[in-house]
Amino acid sequence: MGGTEKSDFHRISLETQALFVAFFVSDFIPWLGRIDTLTGQPARLVKNFIELDAFYDQVINEHMDPKRPRSEHEDFVDVMIKLQKDLNLTRDHINGVLMNILLAGTDTGSATVVWAMTELIRNPRVMTKAQDEVRSVVGSKNKVEGSDLAQLHYLKLVVKETFRLHSPGPLLVPRETIRHCTINGYDILPKTLVFVNAMAIGRDPEYWKDPDMFVPERFINSEVDYEGTHFELIPFGAGRRICPGMSFGTMTVELTMANLVYHFNWEFPSGVNKQNIDMSEAPGIAVHKKSDLLVATKTSSSDVQRQE
Numbered sequence: 001m002g003g004t005e006k007s008d009f010h011r012i013s014l015e016t017q018a019l020f021v022a023f024f025v026s027d028f029i030p031w032l033g034r035i036d037t038l039t040g041q042p043a044r045l046v047k048n049f050i051e052l053d054a055f056y057d058q059v060i061n062e063h064m065d066p067k068r069p070r071s072e073h074e075d076f077v078d079v080m081i082k083l084q085k086d087l088n089l090t091r092d093h094i095n096g097v098l099m100n101i102l103l104a105g106t107d108t109g110s111a112t113v114v115w116a117m118t119e120l121i122r123n124p125r126v127m128t129k130a131q132d133e134v135r136s137v138v139g140s141k142n143k144v145e146g147s148d149l150a151q152l153h154y155l156k157l158v159v160k161e162t163f164r165l166h167s168p169g170p171l172l173v174p175r176e177t178i179r180h181c182t183i184n185g186y187d188i189l190p191k192t193l194v195f196v197n198a199m200a201i202g203r204d205p206e207y208w209k210d211p212d213m214f215v216p217e218r219f220i221n222s223e224v225d226y227e228g229t230h231f232e233l234i235p236f237g238a239g240r241r242i243c244p245g246m247s248f249g250t251m252t253v254e255l256t257m258a259n260l261v262y263h264f265n266w267e268f269p270s271g272v273n274k275q276n277i278d279m280s281e282a283p284g285i286a287v288h289k290k291s292d293l294l295v296a297t298k299t300s301s302s303d304v305q306r307q308e
Ligand code: HEM
Pocket: 100, 101, 104, 105, 106, 108, 109, 112, 167, 168, 169, 170, 172, 173, 174, 234, 235, 236, 237, 238, 239, 240, 241, 242, 243, 244, 245, 246, 248, 249, 250, 253
């Protein structure tokens, strides 16, 4: 993809994110749906989906062009085109997978990396421990690879603690009840739209000691994981709509974090410190840090090794 396409996609996906959390009167009072039409919300939705489809079409067309320069590795669009006949895939299938990966699979991971870096810089003890682990496992290889991840036990706890405290998709995907049920004494009628607040659950003092503290060690000797069976930690949801990209997403975050702490020493730039750093969240389907994380790098890992 060229530079222009990337920025085009960024613009379109920002609009998609905005639409996910936009206010539609008809969500609350269905018979007043005309107000949405008057404010132009449905037209905005349609325009956004047309733009998304056009973008995916362009990517697929480029991949089908026989004159396209071959890259060393196939990407997932190449693979799907190759498998199209064998698996009976239509263009809509490829388009749908592209949408899943590009919309559901990128923003969540990037938001997690920013929150994890923020917590590491606020907690130098944790940062040093993670750095020591990564640097001792990777040594002078100069790059953390996927195969190193199995040995990065502490780094994995750092990512897990980030998922608990900063669940990137805090309200999961909305559910609709199919029958009457009672939760905590509240009657929930059939066809009620239900939101599960994974972030609030991850910070619930009934289940977590010092819930607002960033302490990756809390998971040592704990059987709680985020794979959808321990309901106190559900950053990827649970049940049949659980995130299908959980392993891929976790691995991407772990690998990115491992390389960031391996290569650089990080600190706050002058004027910013643990007390005054802005930890507020921006509204959106994936919750990003509201203000950009400003950081300074001190030395690279190669400098560190040279000093040793
Ligand atoms: C750090 C990374 C990620 C996080 C935290 C995350 C989180 C979530 C959450 C909370 C849900 C809603 C689950 C529910 O309501 O029970 C979800 C759904 C989904 N995620 Fe992820 N996700 C991540 C990465 C990915 C990746 C890499 C992909 C694709 C390659 C992906 C694809 C999807 C899809 C397609 C759904 C909708 C599933 C459905 O509704 O049936 N996600 N994700």
